[in-house]
Amino acid sequence: MTVTTCKTAVKGKALATVPSLHARYHELLEGRDTSSAAWLNEQLAHARRLPDDLPADPAQLQAWSAQHAAQVAEAYAAYLQQRRQGAPRRYFANRAQALWFLQQVAPTKAVDGAWLHSTLRHWGDPRFHGLIRTYLEELGSGDPRCNHVLIYQRLMSRIGCPGQAELEDERYLQGAIQLALGQHGDAFLAEMIGYNLGYEQPPLHLLITTYELAELGIDGQYFQLHVTIDNAASGHAHLSTQAVRQLCPAHDQHAFYERVRLGYRLNDLGVDTPSLISRFDLEAELLRALEHKRNFGQFMHSDHCRLQQRTVNQWLAEPGAMPAFLQALQAQGWIRRGEQPAQSRWWALIEGPSAPMYGVFDAYEKQLWHDWIASGWQTRVRRVMPGSWDVPVQPEDAPLGRSQDENIDALIEKMAGNRHAAPEGLIATRAYLRATGLIQEQPC
Ligand SMILES: [Fe+2]
Numbered sequence: 282m283t284v285t286t287c288k289t290a291v292k293g294k295a296l297a298t299v300p301s302l303h304a305r306y307h308e309l310l311e312g313r314d315t316s317s318a319a320w321l322n323e324q325l326a327h328a329r330r331l332p333d334d335l336p337a338d339p340a341q342l343q344a345w346s347a348q349h350a351a352q353v354a355e356a357y358a359a360y361l362q363q364r365r366q367g368a369p370r371r372y373f374a375n376r377a378q379a380l381w382f383l384q385q386v387a388p389t390k391a392v393d394g395a396w397l398h399s400t401l402r403h404w405g406d407p408r409f410h411g412l413i414r415t416y417l418e419e420l421g422s423g424d425p426r427c428n429h430v431l432i433y434q435r436l437m438s439r440i441g442c443p444g445q446a447e448l449e450d451e452r453y454l455q456g457a458i459q460l461a462l463g464q465h466g467d468a469f470l471a472e473m474i475g476y477n478l479g480y481e482q483p484p485l486h487l488l489i490t491t492y493e494l495a496e497l498g499i500d501g502q503y504f505q506l507h508v509t510i511d512n513a514a515s516g517h518a519h520l521s522t523q524a525v526r527q528l529c530p531a532h533d534q535h536a537f538y539e540r541v542r543l544g545y546r547l548n549d550l551g552v553d554t555p556s557l558i559s560r561f562d563l564e565a566e567l568l569r570a571l572e573h574k575r576n577f578g579q580f581m582h583s584d585h586c587r588l589q590q591r592t593v594n595q596w597l598a599e600p601g602a603m604p605a606f607l608q609a610l611q612a613q614g615w616i617r618r619g620e621q622p623a624q625s626r627w628w629a630l631i632e633g634p635s636a637p638m639y640g641v642f643d644a645y646e647k648q649l650w651h652d653w654i655a656s657g658w659q660t661r662v663r664r665v666m667p668g669s670w671d672v673p674v675q676p677e678d679a680p681l682g683r684s685q686d687e688n689i690d691a692l693i694e695k696m697a698g699n700r701h702a703a704p705e706g707l708i709a710t711r712a713y714l715r716a717t718g719l720i721q722e723q724p725c
Pocket residue numbers: 393394419429507
């Protein structure tokens with residue numbers, strides 16, 4: 282994965298840490314991080330100050346989870362009712378906002394399930410089997426069609442955002458927590474179980490996101506599959522409450538559960554999903570994209586290209602001139618805001634294979650232009666996204682000789698972070714399933 286620089290946005294105590302979250306995230310991914318245990322303790326200290334909604338008695342967790350699911354279902358039914366009565370989308374005002382959101386959460390989605398990595402070593406202990414099953418399902422049991430990280434990567438490729446966007450440092454917080462828990466899951470067993478408990482309860486925003494992405498013609502397989510696979514009756518949410526019960530030591534129940542609580546609250550560090558989505562500013566995003574592109578385009582235009590008495594090259598040469606450039610495009614009549622984008626001369630310059638500026642703007646940037654130009658103009662035309670890529674199933678791997686522990690340890694190593702999504706990691710996952718005898722039919 283290509284790494285680009287990031288803006289360092291130090292906001293709040295959870296972020297006032299060196300190295301940056303972005304750097305820590307990548308060090309953890311590459312297995313080079315040496316201070317994440319201490320860092321995890323710092324995050325837990327922040328979590329200590331947060332409230333939570335867990336029951337006082339862990340024996341109530343199953344009922345709590347069922348109640349949570351019922352509340353979410355009720356709130357979702359109310360949302361659907363509002364939509365039927367003509368309410369607008371709650372999260373995504375336009376398609377650009379949805380694409381922006383998908384990029385913002387990509388660092389977290391790229392390590393989906395990582396907090397459970399250490400459980401793989403406990404394959405001989407049945408108390409861990411629920412957590413191991415959860416992890417293996419995140420990995421699609423080594424089937425690239427079902428591996429959650431790959432499903433998300435394919436989604437990003439399809440929407441034209443295959444690389445890593447430039448993101449605020451805070452976007453790496455949850456991913457870094459997940460990777461650190463995955464690395465130190467034995468020392469932070471209770472906290473890891475608590476984090477899993479929080480992460481695996483399907484939230485209302487997951488249902489709404491799934492619904493609105495489909496409405497915008499964006500393939501929501503990644504989100505849809507979490508609605509089903511994380512269900513509270515038998516899915517990951519159910520397994521997460523079972524894990525607390527099974528792994529809580531009888532002699533130390535209270536202290537263990539207190540640590541579970543702290544781990545649970547780690548989910549609440551950083552910004553919550555609805556607030557994140559509401560931070561989207563269409564014009565600011567368009568300007569940011571233009572400012573970034575400006576450097577590449579400033580010598581590319583002929584001096585015949587003039588806009589309001591200035592050549593396009595002159596417009597592009599000046600830092601910070603993009604707001605005036607947008608104004609000039611409108612004043613010149615090249616952009617007619619509030620109308621169907623096809624009515625704007627500018628749109629014809631950038632969209633379509635025979636457009637003079639074909640390929641200058643990627644799919645996300647074109648969506649920003651489209652939605653900024655349309656601004657209020659309601660399109661009923663849904664973009665039809667191509668269907669899922671056909672990913673060939675890997676040929677059956679050569680069977681392992683014997684399920685020796687050292688072999689299994691080597692396999693486990695290849696299943697960490699997001700390594701499991703690489704071809705070698707997928708093979709290792711399938712070999713792990715065979716070697717440990719934990720093979721199971723996979724939903725996907
Ligand atoms: Fe997942």
